[in-house]
Amino acid sequence: EVQLVESGGGLVKPGGSLRLSCAASEFSLSNYHMNWVRQAPGKGLEWVSSISASGRFINYADSVKGRFTISRDNAKNSLYLQMNTLRDEDTAIYYCVGTYDPFDYWGQGTLVTVSS
Amino acid sequence: DIQMTQSPSSLSASVGDRVTITCRASQGITNDLGWYQQKPGKAPKRLIYSASSLPSGVPLRFSGSGSGTEFTLTITNLQPEDFATYYCLQYNDYPRSFGQGTKLEIK
Numbered sequence A: 001e002v003q004l005v006e007s008g009g010g011l012v013k014p015g016g017s018l019r020l021s022c023a024a025s026e027f028s029l030s031n032y033h034m035n036w037v038r039q040a041p042g043k044g045l046e047w048v049s050s051i052s053a054s055g056r057f058i059n060y061a062d063s064v065k066g067r068f069t070i071s072r073d074n075a076k077n078s079l080y081l082q083m084n085t086l087r088d089e090d091t092a093i094y095y096c097v098g099t100y101d102p103f104d105y106w107g108q109g110t111l112v113t114v115s116s
Numbered sequence B: 001d002i003q004m005t006q007s008p009s010s011l012s013a014s015v016g017d018r019v020t021i022t023c024r025a026s027q028g029i030t031n032d033l034g035w036y037q038q039k040p041g042k043a044p045k046r047l048i049y050s051a052s053s054l055p056s057g058v059p060l061r062f063s064g065s066g067s068g069t070e071f072t073l074t075i076t077n078l079q080p081e082d083f084a085t086y087y088c089l090q091y092n093d094y095p096r097s098f099g100q101g102t103k104l105e106i107k
Helices: none
Strands: A003-007 A010-012 A018-025 A033-039 A045-051 A058-060 A068-073 A078-083 A092-100 A103-106 A110-114 B004-007 B010-013 B019-025 B033-038 B045-048 B062-067 B070-075 B085-090 B102-106
Touching (some): A018 A092, A018 A110, A045 A068, A045 B085, A058 A068, B004 B085, B019 B033, B045 B062, B070 B085
Parallel strands (some): B010 B102
Antiparallel strands (some): A018 A078, A033 A045, A033 A092, A092 A110, B004 B019, B033 B085, B085 B102
């Protein structure tokens, strides 16, 4: 079964760091445009960051620019999100999303809670 | 930045009804729009891409239309499993932006 599985979420204090990982199974990420999308508790969806299939082109939401870094390792079939200087408002479920039309795969999400 | 205005924010309907959800973009996005369905506790699922294309496996009662700045998602013959929250997403430019969501509830 085609899957994306996120890991690395958890409870962290404001100002702390976390690194999220997303591993693909039963398909190769190498052709896919990869994204991180988050959803704060009870709220809507928010795009966070994208990376092109080659890794050459990267974009971030203004709310995370300068604090988060997206990367990928096609050889390991994995996507990452390094999150630094975390704030209370970064608390959310983080989803890994792979898109290569017509295919669009989402992971189950990993919860990041930023709280003192 | 492109703003996506989605309406209505909530909608009550009955099984068998036809419903329409609208997204308006603050500037033209050609047909670079997708529609997503999210059920409680689950990841979103894409129903429509390129404004009107259905991925394999999505029921034909779902359809999308529009181009430029105005887009619609139509669901005909509502089924019990269709009661969920729906979002549009523009991917014409960065930053990507979602609509605020439409919660479809059973009347």
